[in-house]
Structure formats: structure tokens, C-alpha cells
Amino acid sequence: MYAYLQGELKFIFPTHIVIEVAGIGYECLTPNPYRFQSQMNKDVKIETQLIVREDSHSLYGFSTYEEKQMFLNLIKVTGIGPKSALAILATSSPNEIIRAIEAENESYLIKFPGIGKKTARQIILDLKGKLVIEDETHALDHFDMHDEEVIQEALLALEALGYSKRELQKVEKVLIKEKLKSVDENVKRGFQILVG
Structure with missing residues (x-):
């Protein structure tokens, strides 16, 4: 529509x-x-x-047509709703997801909130061989904010993806030390910390 x-x-x-x-x-x-x-x-x-x-x-x-197409492909998989699809796309590009699917990398997929081993396997079964890696031509610039505000915004975004306050306390300590500049960088780094 x-x-x-x-x-x-x-x-x-x-x-x-x-x-x-x-x-x-x-x-x-x-x-x-x-x-x-x-x-x-x-x-x-x-x-x-x-x-x-x-x-x-x-x-x-x-932000891109490729991201939208990946979202649509993910929500067609049994066990994946819009919230889970957004969580997967929040810290991964469509190309990274396609590479994981093609390599049958279940461990990559289960690190996202709400994705267990069974759902990861279903994603691979349903989508392997059906997706094409595109040229990544769209990148958004970073925006400078005060460090503390940047970290708090990133933590809110991670909480919206389904992580608990307890998990986020561990992330916050690391992010304060690393002093990354943008909210997007902090969200991605926070996600790396959460998935180990």
C-alpha cells in the first residue's frame, strides 16, 4: 500500500x-x-x-530497499514475526544475514533476541539459495551527541529489542569505557557484548 x-x-x-x-x-x-x-x-x-x-x-x-526485502523474507519464515525480524536487522546488514544463511551459520542467527536453534534452522531451510547479496550503497552518517546521552539512547534501543535491564547493566559499563561516538555504534557494540 x-x-x-x-x-x-x-x-x-x-x-x-x-x-x-x-x-x-x-x-x-x-x-x-x-x-x-x-x-x-x-x-x-x-x-x-x-x-x-x-x-x-x-x-x-x-533505510534501503534491500533491508525492506530482507524484512519481508524473514517474516515469511515460521516462528519469525516483525519484532524478531527488526531485532535481526537492527545490528546486521542484509548481506551479513544472507552470508550466515548460505553458510548455515546457526550460531550467528541464535544470538538475536527471540531466535532459538529451531527458528534459526527454519530460517536456513526456508531462505537458503533464495536470496541475493546486493551492493551496499546506502550508509547513513554518524551524529555527535553528549557521551552519556548517546549511551542511554543505545541502551534504550537494546532494551526495545528485548534485552533485560540486568543484561544492559553489563553492557553500560563497557560502553562507558569505550566512548564510541554515535548511538548506532554503541548499539552494535552493545549487541556484540550481549552475544559474547
Whole structure:
């Protein structure tokens, strides 16, 4: 129904962004909203997918068409819903996911929240040989924020992916020492710490 939205990026939250198009604010659930940090208050184009359920209408937004296609492929797998698909895409590129699937790397897939051995195996069975690695041409710039605020935003994003407060306390200590510059970098590093 909505292929994409083009408008001004107004707000960034741990689970979603808000884009204003012709005076209407569209809430888009995204894999890692902080990837869009450098685009704040600028005109952006977001690839979208509307998912209608009995109890909700949810609009999902992606930075690239390839990311959107990977999301659509993942939610076709038994046991994978939109939340799990977003968690997988939050810290991995579509190409990294495809490489893991083609290599039958279950250990890579089970490190994501909500993905167990059985679901990882199902992803491999359903998608191996059906996906193509694309050229990664879209990269969003980093945005500078105060260090403490950057870490807190990253922790909120990880919590939105399903990690507990206890797990996040361990991550916070490491992130404070490492002093990474952007929320996106901190989310990715936090994820590496959580999966060991």
C-alpha cells in the first residue's frame, strides 16, 4: 500500500521514527532508529511496509530497499514475526544475514533476541539459495551527541529489542569505557557484548 515515504524526519525514539509528510506525522517502526540520527529535521526517503493485523495497523520503515526485502523474507519464515525480524536487522546488514544463511551459520542467527536453534534452522531451510547479496550503497552518517546521552539512547534501543535491564547493566559499563561516538555504534557494540 505504501512503498515509501518522503518527508521531514521529526522524531527519533528507541523503537521508531516519525516522518512528517504533507502535515501528517507517520510513525515508522524501524530496525535501529538511530541510524537516521544524521538525517534529523531533514528530508528523508524511507522504504515502508504496512502490516495489517486484526488488532493493529503497523508501518515499518527501512533505510534501503534491500533491508525492506530482507524484512519481508524473514517474516515469511515460521516462528519469525516483525519484532524478531527488526531485532535481526537492527545490528546486521542484509548481506551479513544472507552470508550466515548460505553458510548455515546457526550460531550467528541464535544470538538475536527471540531466535532459538529451531527458528534459526527454519530460517536456513526456508531462505537458503533464495536470496541475493546486493551492493551496499546506502550508509547513513554518524551524529555527535553528549557521551552519556548517546549511551542511554543505545541502551534504550537494546532494551526495545528485548534485552533485560540486568543484561544492559553489563553492557553500560563497557560502553562507558569505550566512548564510541554515535548511538548506532554503541548499539552494535552493545549487541556484540550481549552475544559474547
